[in-house]
Amino acid sequence: MKSLKNSSEAAEASDTSLAERALGRDAEAIRTIMRRYNRRLYRMARSILGNDTEAEDAVQNAYLKAFRGLGEFRAEASLGTWLTRIVINEALAIARNRKPGLEWSDGEQALSGGTVIPFPTATNVDPERAMAQSQIQVAVERAIDELPDAFRTVLVARVLEGMSLEETADLLHLRVETVKTRLHRARRLLRDAVERQIGPILLDAFPFAGRRCDRMTETVLSRLGISD
Numbered sequence: 001m002k003s004l005k006n007s008s009e010a011a012e013a014s015d016t017s018l019a020e021r022a023l024g025r026d027a028e029a030i031r032t033i034m035r036r037y038n039r040r041l042y043r044m045a046r047s048i049l050g051n052d053t054e055a056e057d058a059v060q061n062a063y064l065k066a067f068r069g070l071g072e073f074r075a076e077a078s079l080g081t082w083l084t085r086i087v088i089n090e091a092l093a094i095a096r097n098r099k100p101g102l103e104w105s106d107g108e109q110a111l112s113g114g115t116v117i118p119f120p121t122a123t124n125v126d127p128e129r130a131m132a133q134s135q136i137q138v139a140v141e142r143a144i145d146e147l148p149d150a151f152r153t154v155l156v157a158r159v160l161e162g163m164s165l166e167e168t169a170d171l172l173h174l175r176v177e178t179v180k181t182r183l184h185r186a187r188r189l190l191r192d193a194v195e196r197q198i199g200p201i202l203l204d205a206f207p208f209a210g211r212r213c214d215r216m217t218e219t220v221l222s223r224l225g226i227s228d
Contacts, residue, residue: 017029019075041059041087062083139197
């Protein structure tokens with residue numbers, strides 16, 4: 001089997017090809033698989049555990065289990081789905097050890113855990129706007145943290161990771177109609193929670209202070225020919 005010699009070649013490889021090469025202990029193939037799925041696996045793990053460190057542990061354990069048992073991968077599901085199932089099982093094992101008796105399917109009554117949504121930021125954003133964006137990100141993350149477990153995980157799968165209804169249902173062992181119902185309720189709860197939290201932040205929308213304010217002031221003074 002020909003080894004992947006560079007990162008660009010690996011990045012263009014299919015999941016099936018990468019899995020075959022990773023089975024042969026091709027380091028570049030393994031790196032590519034991890035780069036391709038790190039975010040998805042981390043988000044799913046954290047949606048169950050609500051803890052950054054535990055989520056990272058779950059992802060690491062999942063990768064170790066997956067790469068050691070890669071011979072069991074039959075491509076009946078996508079590599080991403082196969083890895084996601086493994087990380088969900090790892091996260092649930094950690095959660096059960098932490099909370100004996102926890103039933104993930106009863107998440108409608110549980111209100112712990114969460115996920116992280118990377119907030120898109122533009123380059124060269126001024127400090128005032130960056131602060132406002134940071135506040136909004138915190139508000140959104142806090143609102144997701146407060147979603148019931150079952151709703152939160154469906155939201156992560158469908159909205160953040162863009163999985164189809166069918167893929168989400170298969171991954172979480174749910175009926176498609178159940179996925180639809182939980183997603184609808186998750187969105188409603190999230191919208192209400194975010195609106196409550198960002199109300200005060202909206203008062204500071206479109207900031208024009210600090211360096212931008214000073215720069216504008218000095219520019220106008222200069223164009224008027226006025227100096228101190």
